[in-house]
Amino acid sequence: MKNNKIIKHYSGKSSVIEENGEVFQSRCINCNNKKCMKYMPNEIANDNVKIPINIVDDVCPTQAIKYENGKVIIDNKKCIKCGLCASRCITGAIYYDGKKFTISGYEMGKEKDYIDSIHCGEILKESNELLKEIYNDIIRFNINPNIISRNLLNQCGIQTILSRKGDVNLRMDAIIINNDKRGVCEIEFNNDVLSCPRCILDDLAVLCSRYDYNLEDTLSLVVALGLPNNRTDYWRVIQDTNNILNIKIQTVSIGFLLITMWNFKKINLISNDFYKDCDDNSLYKNIEVLLNRKVNIISDDNSIFEPLK
Ligand code: SF4
Ligand code: SF4
DSSP, rough: OOOOOOETTTTTTEEEEEEOEEEEEEEOOOOOOOTTTTTHHHHHOGGGGOBBBBBOBBBSSTOEEEETTEEEOOOTTTTOOOOHHHOTTTTEEEOSSSSSSSEOBBBOGGGGGTTOOOOEEEEEEOHHHHHHHHHHHHHHOOOOHHHHHHHHHHHTTTTTEEEEOOOOOOOOOOEEEEEEEEEEEHHHHHHHGGGGHHHHHHHHHHHHHHHHOOOGGGGEEESSSSSOOTTTTTHHHHHHHHHHOOOOOEEEHHHHHHHHHHHHHHOTTTOTTOOOOOOOOOOOOHHHHHTSSSSSSSSTTOOOOOOOO
16 A cells, blocks of 8 residues: 555646655556446445435446546547546546546556545636536536536535435435535526525425434535526525524535535535525635635636626
């Protein structure tokens, strides 16, 4: 086991710094587990949550990354540049070359030498153009909101277990676990986001009455493509729910999660920092604290950090 440090360079191949100070370029070692393509069972399931779960284990929301002729390859016609695969590659071999995601080299290597590596640097640099492109592709490819949200939350430090739909009478989208605290998550990419606060209350009632959850110890999270418009009653309902029931529903956008993941940062829901309501519904401060710098999004057309006025 080695304690390598892997540094992602935006627009270039990653570097591996070994414990002895030796530096070399990351290469794909064709590892057995292929975390770039699949989640491990313990990442998408958790016996403690006690609900029937969805076991879809794909990392890529468009199946653009595949294993063909003994190599991992990326189909750039399908790639939406989310960076999920790059954030999971154990050697840092998947990188953005300025135009597209690609994989550097192929060589033999030992998976165990990389398991405990520390990853840092930048997978992608945020910009209005890039986020606009990704948001357009999410809509164009009709991407499954639950899968991309689960995968991004997992990469941002919130273990997310999707509930199985169809054959069970369970309406919630996902259970989240953050620092041993469990909670519910509603995921909505269209105007139905307005119904999310009410769905969260429904989810909490089901979990507490049927699955033995303790209401006071439960987190609540809404994941939206963009933050709901100020003219809607979303933020008012959130505030009412907090005032009357003392339930703090937190809200994040997909763009927020993407930028967090691109910078290898983790979010923490325990301190309710993502509780936003009609008095303050801006996520700008949250992202700047996380990144420890200004965020490079000037006109927030996709409501990643602030609702449209
Ligand atoms: S960057 Fe995203 S869309 Fe592209 S191959 Fe990787 S996971 Fe798939
Ligand atoms: S791209 Fe990374 S995670 Fe995927 S097989 Fe190669 S080394 Fe393993």
